[in-house]
Amino acid sequence: MLGLVAAALILAGFVLFLVKFATADGDFTLTSRGKPKRDEVEGKVVWITGASRGIGEILANQFTSLGAKVILSARNTVELERVKSEIISKYPASRVEVLPMDLASGEESLKESVYKAESLFSSAGVDYMVHNAAFERPKRKALDETEEGLQATMNINVLGTITLTRLLAPYMLKRGRGHFVVVSSAAGKCPSPGQALYSASKHALNGYFHTLRSELCQKGIKVTIVCPGPIETSKTSETSSSGKSRSLEKRVSAERCAELIIVAATHGLKEAWVSYQPVLFVMYLVQYMPTIGYWFMDQIGANRLDAAASKRSAYSWSLLFGHKKSA
Incomplete structure (x- = not known):
C-alpha cells in the first residue's frame, strides 16, 4: 500500500514538473527567485545601452520604478529624450540622464562617454552597466552573409560592447564594486539557423563575459548574462496583426523579459534564460x-x-515536421 502511495506521489510530482516546464517563461533557477530585489538597485546608477526603444526602454522604466538613477544611451537623441520625458512624467522624483552614444564610434569616443557617465549624478559612478544594444539583420543563410553584415554585426554586438566594458571596468575596480548585465540571446547558447552572424556575436559575448566574471569576481565585479528567446515587441506585434500566420508562436512579452532580466541581476544570477517552449526545451537539451x-x-x-x-513562425514545434526545401 505504501508503495502504491509513493508511486502515485512520484507520478503526480512528475506530471506537475512537466506542466510547470511546459508553461515556464524562463529557466527554473530564474523563475524560482520571485520579484526583483529593490534594495539591490535603489539609489544605484544604472547605465543602459539601446535605451531608446524596446526592452531597453522598458528596462529604464522598471529600474526607475525600483528607485535607481538611470543613464539612457543610444544613437537617437530625440528618442532618448522622449523616453526620459515619459519616465519623469510617470515618476516625478526620478533621476534620469541622457547620454547619446554610438557603440561603433571607436575607442576614443567611447572613452569620452564613459567619462561622462562616471561624472553624472555628482560623480557617483556607474553601479550597473546594462549591455542591451544590439544589431540584428533579417534572417538569411549563413553562406549568404556579406562582409558588410559581418562588420556591422560584430562592431556593435561584440567590439563596441567589449570596448565599453574594458573602459568602464577600471572605475568599478577602483571602487571595489560593479555589475555588468549582458542581454545576450538564446542564439548565443544554441544554433540559430538564419541568424549565423547574430548567433556568432552572442556566443562571443557569452564567452567574454563569463571569462571576465571568473577573472574579476573576487574583486567585487559581478556579471549576469541573460539569454532571451523570441520576445514580443511592438514590431513583432505589428507583424502578427498584418495577416501573417504566427498562431503557433508564443513569445514572452517585452515587459516580462525586462522584469526577469532585473530579477536575474538583483539576485546575482550568473546566467539566466528567458523563453517559452520550444526554445527553452532546446536550450536545456543543448x-x-x-x-x-x-x-x-x-x-x-x-x-x-x-x-x-515565407514569413511563418520560426519558433514552432511544427518545424520538426516540415519539408526540407532549402539547399
Whole structure:
C-alpha cells in the first residue's frame, strides 16, 4: 500500500514538473527567485545601452520604478529624450540622464562617454552597466552573409560592447564594486539557423563575459548574462496583426523579459534564460544533452530558413515536421 502511495506521489510530482516546464517563461533557477530585489538597485546608477526603444526602454522604466538613477544611451537623441520625458512624467522624483552614444564610434569616443557617465549624478559612478544594444539583420543563410553584415554585426554586438566594458571596468575596480548585465540571446547558447552572424556575436559575448566574471569576481565585479528567446515587441506585434500566420508562436512579452532580466541581476544570477517552449526545451537539451540537442536543431535548420523566408513562425514545434526545401 505504501508503495502504491509513493508511486502515485512520484507520478503526480512528475506530471506537475512537466506542466510547470511546459508553461515556464524562463529557466527554473530564474523563475524560482520571485520579484526583483529593490534594495539591490535603489539609489544605484544604472547605465543602459539601446535605451531608446524596446526592452531597453522598458528596462529604464522598471529600474526607475525600483528607485535607481538611470543613464539612457543610444544613437537617437530625440528618442532618448522622449523616453526620459515619459519616465519623469510617470515618476516625478526620478533621476534620469541622457547620454547619446554610438557603440561603433571607436575607442576614443567611447572613452569620452564613459567619462561622462562616471561624472553624472555628482560623480557617483556607474553601479550597473546594462549591455542591451544590439544589431540584428533579417534572417538569411549563413553562406549568404556579406562582409558588410559581418562588420556591422560584430562592431556593435561584440567590439563596441567589449570596448565599453574594458573602459568602464577600471572605475568599478577602483571602487571595489560593479555589475555588468549582458542581454545576450538564446542564439548565443544554441544554433540559430538564419541568424549565423547574430548567433556568432552572442556566443562571443557569452564567452567574454563569463571569462571576465571568473577573472574579476573576487574583486567585487559581478556579471549576469541573460539569454532571451523570441520576445514580443511592438514590431513583432505589428507583424502578427498584418495577416501573417504566427498562431503557433508564443513569445514572452517585452515587459516580462525586462522584469526577469532585473530579477536575474538583483539576485546575482550568473546566467539566466528567458523563453517559452520550444526554445527553452532546446536550450536545456543543448546545455545538458548536446548530442541530442544539436541533432534536434539539425532536423529543423532548413525548415526554419523556409519558415523565415515565407514569413511563418520560426519558433514552432511544427518545424520538426516540415519539408526540407532549402539547399
